[in-house]
Amino acid sequence: MMEPLRIGLAGLGTVGGGVVRLLADNADLIARRAGRAIVVTAVSARDRNRDRGIDLSATAWMDDATELAARDDVDVVVELIGGSDGPALTLARRTLAAGKAFVTANKAMLAHHGLELAGVAEARGLALRYEAAVAGGIPVIKGLSEGMTANRIGRVYGLLNGTCNYILTRMENERLDFDVVLAEAQAAGYAETDPSFDIDGIDTAHKLSILAALAFGARIDFGAVATEGIRAVELADIDHAATLGFRIKLVGLAETAAGHLFQRVHPALVPLDHPLAAAGGALNAVVAEGDFVGRLLFQGRGAGDGPTASAVVADLVDIARGNNSHVFGMPVADLAALPPADTASRHGRYYLRLTVADRPGVLAELTAALRDHGVSIESLIQRGHAANGDALVVMVTHGAGEARVLAALAQMAASDAVTGAPVMMHILDL
Ligand code: HSE
Numbered sequence: 001m002m003e004p005l006r007i008g009l010a011g012l013g014t015v016g017g018g019v020v021r022l023l024a025d026n027a028d029l030i031a032r033r034a035g036r037a038i039v040v041t042a043v044s045a046r047d048r049n050r051d052r053g054i055d056l057s058a059t060a061w062m063d064d065a066t067e068l069a070a071r072d073d074v075d076v077v078v079e080l081i082g083g084s085d086g087p088a089l090t091l092a093r094r095t096l097a098a099g100k101a102f103v104t105a106n107k108a109m110l111a112h113h114g115l116e117l118a119g120v121a122e123a124r125g126l127a128l129r130y131e132a133a134v135a136g137g138i139p140v141i142k143g144l145s146e147g148m149t150a151n152r153i154g155r156v157y158g159l160l161n162g163t164c165n166y167i168l169t170r171m172e173n174e175r176l177d178f179d180v181v182l183a184e185a186q187a188a189g190y191a192e193t194d195p196s197f198d199i200d201g202i203d204t205a206h207k208l209s210i211l212a213a214l215a216f217g218a219r220i221d222f223g224a225v226a227t228e229g230i231r232a233v234e235l236a237d238i239d240h241a242a243t244l245g246f247r248i249k250l251v252g253l254a255e256t257a258a259g260h261l262f263q264r265v266h267p268a269l270v271p272l273d274h275p276l277a278a279a280g281g282a283l284n285a286v287v288a289e290g291d292f293v294g295r296l297l298f299q300g301r302g303a304g305d306g307p308t309a310s311a312v313v314a315d316l317v318d319i320a321r322g323n324n325s326h327v328f329g330m331p332v333a334d335l336a337a338l339p340p341a342d343t344a345s346r347h348g349r350y351y352l353r354l355t356v357a358d359r360p361g362v363l364a365e366l367t368a369a370l371r372d373h374g375v376s377i378e379s380l381i382q383r384g385h386a387a388n389g390d391a392l393v394v395m396v397t398h399g400a401g402e403a404r405v406l407a408a409l410a411q412m413a414a415s416d417a418v419t420g421a422p423v424m425m426h427i428l429d430l
Contacts, residue, residue, distance in 0.1 A: 002035060005034070005036055005038045005039070005075050005316065005320040006040075006041040006074055006075045006076070007023075007039065007040045007041065007074065007076050007077075007078055007316065008042045008043070008069070008077045008078070009040050009042070009068075010043075010044045010068055010078065010080060010087075010088075011045060011080030011081040012043055012044075012045035012050075012052055012054075012080075013045070013080065014189045014305045015080045015132070015305055015309060016043075017052045017053070017305060018305030018306055019040075019078065020052075020054045020056070021054055021309070022306075022309045022313050023038055024054070030313065030317060034317040034321055035320060035321060036320050038320055040059055041059060041071070041073045042059060042060040042061070042062055042068055042071055042074055043056060043059050043061060043062070044062040044063070044065035045065075048061060048063075060073070065079075065081060066091045068091065069095040069097070069100065070098060076100060076102070076127075076316065076319055077091060077101075077102050077103070078104070078316070079102065079103070079104040079105075079109075080106075080312070081106070082105075082108070082193070083108060083109070084108035084109045084111070084112040085112070085113075088104070088106050092113070092117050093117070096120045096121055096124060096126055099124060100126065101126050101127040101319050102117070102121065103127075103128075103129045103132075103316060103319070104128075104129075104132075105132035105133050106130070106133060107133040107203065107207050108203075110133055110220070111205070111206035111207075111209045111210060111222040112222060114210065114220050114327070115335070117327075118326075118327035118328055119332045119333075121327055122326065122327065122331060122332055126324070127318070127319045127323070127324045128327045129318060130210070130315070131315050132311035132312045132315070133207070133210060134160065134207040134211060135160055135207065135286055135298065135300070136162070136284060136300070136301055136303050136304065136307040136308045136311060137300050137301050137302070137308060137310045137311050138284055138286065138298045138300040138302065138307075139314065140211070140288075140298045141210075142314075143288070144156070144214040144215055144329070145214050145329040146325075147293075147296075148215075148290045148296070149329065151290030151291050151292050151293050152290065152291040153215040153216060153288055153291075154255060154256065154289050154290075155254070155287075155289045156208075156286065156287070156289070157255075157286070157287055157430070158276065158286035158287050159249055159250065159251065159252075159279055159283070159285045159286075160208060160211075160252045160284055160286070161198050161203050161204045161207075161250060161284070162185075162190045162284055162301070162303035162304075163185045163190045163191045163192070163195065163203075163282070163303070164198055164199060164204070164229070164230050164249075164250040165249065165250070165279065165302075166181070166184075166185045166190055166281055166282040167181045167182055167230065168233065168238070168248055168249060169281050170184065171235060171238055172247070173280075175235065177235070178231070178233075178234075182195060185198075188282070188304075189303070189304060189305070190282050190303045190304065196229075199229045199231055200227070200229035200231065201227040201228055201229035201252075201265040201266070202227060204250060205222060205225040205227045205265045206222060207252065208225055208252035208254055208263055208265060209221060209222040209225055209254075211252075213328045213329075213335065214328055216261065216336075217328075217330055217334065217335055218335055218337075219335045219337050221261065221338070221340065224261065225252075225263040225264065225265060226264040226265070226266070227265045227266075228265060228266040229250065229265075229267075230250050233267050233425075236353070236384060236392055237351075237423065237425070239384075240351075240353065240383075240394045241269050241351065244269070244379065244381075244394075244396060245271060246351075246427065247269070247272060247277040248268070248269055248270070249270050249276055249277070249428075250265065250267050250268075251266065251268040251426075251428060252264070253265075257341060260338060260339050260340065261338035261339070261341060262340075262343065262346070264343055266425070266426055267426075268425060268428045269351050269425055269426070269427045270428045271427075271428065271429075274430070275297050275299070276428070282301060282302065282303055283299060283302065284299070284301070284302025285297065285298065285299040344403040344406060345403065346401075346402045347401050347402070348399060348429060349378065349396060349397055349398065349399055349426075349427040350396070350397045350402070350405050350425070350426060351394065351395075351396055351424070351426075352395045352396075352397070352405075352409065352423070353392065353394050353422070353423040354392070354394075354395075354418055354423075355386040355388075355390045355391070355392060355393075355420035356391050356392075356417050357390055357391070357416075357419055358385075358390060359417070362391070362417045363380075363393065365415055365417055367380075369408045369409075369411040370395075370397070370408045372408065373408040374400070375400040375404050375405055376397065376400070377395050377396070377397060378395075378396045378398045381393070382394075386419075386420065388419070399429075405424065406424070409422045
């Protein structure tokens with residue numbers, strides 16, 4: 001058997017501890033599959049004295065993670081620090097500059113600096129792997145870049161944030177408020193250090209921009225992802241959606257149309273018979289549509305120590321085997337710079353929720369606004385009340401251009417009968 005592959009591990013939080021445990025528990029199996037042992041020779045984390053329940057007695061400790069790159073007994077650096085810049089980025093640059101392979105779970109860093117890092121890795125013939133960065137334990141990076149490599153991929157979409165999925169599922173099942181469930185998600189280790197990255201859709205946007213690069217052979221364009229999170233979703237929306245035959249999910253969706261790249265993250269009403277509707281709790285699910293393979297569904301746990309460690313170690317096994325394919329499925333120089341699509345040009349059905357004064361003529365005002373902008377109503381419900389006693393009106397439109405729906409909403413919002421900010425959500429008709 002070949003010499004062991006020696007790992008320098010930066011970050012010993014939930015995922016880092018999981019990687020150490022997995023490499024120890026399945027050491028024999030991994031060595032047989034990889035053709036060589038994989039051993040952690042050096043680690044770095046913030047707190048040296050914390051009891052993590054893992055044996056690090058034979059492992060060197062570095063106070064400065066960025067120095068892992070320079071160690072002679074490290075062949076591959078695994079970065080589990082997080083953050084788009086700072087030490088994680090310094091470590092990535094130093095590792096590649098030192099001629100070593102790099103494995104990361106850092107979607108934020110890849111969304112912002114992935115093209116730069118991939119360019120350096122490819123120029124030097126080094127592996128840069130990131131299966132754990134998108135959808136945790138689900139092999140969706142491999143799925144797109146290897147399994148679907150012969151296909152033109154028209155669309156990729158899904159549930160990419162376990163925290164949001166967990167929150168929405170718990171709100172629905174337990175009838176709990178958003179804040180209570182967010183605290184639970186943080187305690188369970190799903191949420192980012194700054195949970196606004198989860199609930200405002202930024203984490204999903206990071207992951208979506210990476211998937212879009214792989215799926216469409218496009219340069220990562222995180223800045224062009226239209227991003228909206230789940231803060232505005234209320235129990236009333238979840239209930240109304242259920243009545244109408246939908247479940248609310250935070251969906252990231254990317255597709256190409258007429259040479260433009262459409263990327264959007266938003267809460268969407270998913271029909272109950274769509275596979276995404278069935279992916280509850282902290283699960284992630286990704287749908288990719290290829291011209292020859294058709295629709296593929298990838299589903300599994302997108303966060304937590306076990307699933308994420310599984311993806312990190314799969315990357316290490318690939319490196320141990322000598323696999324070194326292009327970082328984004330083709331040479332960075334060949335990735336197309338696709339102009340962003342105008343998201344308001346999209347056509348679809350929309351869910352609208354309005355809080356209005358309960359008095360004669362208000363419904364007529366709302367429907368007139370839709371009429372004025374050529375938007376037709378498919379269904380309308382007035383049921384229940386907002387906390388302030390005002391009426392709640394929910395409408396689902398027929399298919400309409402988004403710009404028209406937005407204009408109608410703006411007209412409604414300007415009425416003194418509308419007492420709260422109107423809420424609009426997309427209906428996933430895919
Ligand atoms: N905060 C992320 C999530 C962790 O909830 O999905 C995995 O990237």
